[in-house]
Amino acid sequence: MRRRALKKEVRSIGKVKFASLKSVLALLDGLLSTQRRAHLIWKRFRGHLCVMDKRTFLKITGAAGAGLVLTPWMGCEPKDAQSGSTAMTTFGPESFKLPELGFSLDALAPSIDALTMEIHHGKHHAGYVRKLNAALDGLTLANDGSLESLLQGVSAEDASLRNNGGGHYNHTLYWEVLRPGGPDAPEGALAELILRDLGGVESFADAFAKAGATQFGSGWAWLMVNGEGKLEVSSTPNQDNPLMTQCVAQTGTPILGMDVWEHAYYLNYQNRRKDYIQAFLRLVNWSAVSERLERAISIVR
Numbered sequence: 001m002r003r004r005a006l007k008k009e010v011r012s013i014g015k016v017k018f019a020s021l022k023s024v025l026a027l028l029d030g031l032l033s034t035q036r037r038a039h040l041i042w043k044r045f046r047g048h049l050c051v052m053d054k055r056t057f058l059k060i061t062g063a064a065g066a067g068l069v070l071t072p073w074m075g076c077e078p079k080d081a082q083s084g085s086t087a088m089t090t091f092g093p094e095s096f097k098l099p100e101l102g103f104s105l106d107a108l109a110p111s112i113d114a115l116t117m118e119i120h121h122g123k124h125h126a127g128y129v130r131k132l133n134a135a136l137d138g139l140t141l142a143n144d145g146s147l148e149s150l151l152q153g154v155s156a157e158d159a160s161l162r163n164n165g166g167g168h169y170n171h172t173l174y175w176e177v178l179r180p181g182g183p184d185a186p187e188g189a190l191a192e193l194i195l196r197d198l199g200g201v202e203s204f205a206d207a208f209a210k211a212g213a214t215q216f217g218s219g220w221a222w223l224m225v226n227g228e229g230k231l232e233v234s235s236t237p238n239q240d241n242p243l244m245t246q247c248v249a250q251t252g253t254p255i256l257g258m259d260v261w262e263h264a265y266y267l268n269y270q271n272r273r274k275d276y277i278q279a280f281l282r283l284v285n286w287s288a289v290s291e292r293l294e295r296a297i298s299i300v301r
């Protein structure tokens with residue numbers, strides 16, 4: 001019971017302002033060993049608060065006690081690699097907004113019907129944005145304020161940010177790569193990398209379709225640029241994505257994402273997920289994927 005209560009307290013830290021952290025930590029005093037507390041705090045805040053590796057953090061906290069070091073640590077802000085400046089972001093009730101679709105609801109019909117698009121964008125995606133804003137409202141984090149950096153730092157235990165931040169990021173990408181237009185197949189550098197890393201467009205399509213079809217329950221299939229600058233296909237459950245280094249096994253920068261939640265296809269396809277996947281592959285805007293590839297490669301460099 002004591003351990004469960006403690007974990008609950010640590011999880012709740014992410015929902016209060018930093019000004020309150022000291023008092024929350026005071027509540028933790030005496031409940032468990034300093035080392036154990038340091039592990040829990042590290043687990044909750046790694047990626048958000050400060051540029052410090054785990055070994056250093058645990059060494060310091062083991063010697064001095066997490067409560068003692070966290071106060072100065074809270075003032076330790078991540079530095080921009082080039083300018084050396086720091087970034088702190090205070091989130092408000094509308095920090096993130098539902099993006100416009102950029103095309104009409106019936107633009108993808110009959111493959112994806114207008115009602116599915118209306119519900120998917122106007123209800124499901126809007127819901128993720130609303131809940132994400134509610135979770136972050138009033139928080140000040142050592143973060144540049146971008147959704148990408150939030151997701152890169154999200155811990156597996158932070159269900160609210162993981163699900164709603166992931167939901168917002170994933171759907172924004174989905175609408176972008178489904179935008180009508182562009183060539184029918186990958187071209188240029190994208191086609192070359194697909195050939196080099198995945199054996200060609202056909203092999204890629206098979207692997208991508210398989211990733212989507214075999215993802216148990218709700219989730220996503222991805223084409224990403226991994227840390228070595230190579231293309232890779234993966235799938236993730238729920239609203240996880242390859243940016244979430246603390247939550248998923250295959251990490252990288254997504255350049256194509258396919259939603260395989262039933263809400264993405266059920267009105268048209270019912271249980272025929274494979275038919276939806278084939279329709280999706282015919283709808284992909286390869287120009288948008290190429291643009292994302294260019295940005296992703298520049299990050300790796």
Ligand SMILES: [Fe+2]
Nearest residue numbers: 124259261264
């Ligand atoms: Fe969705």
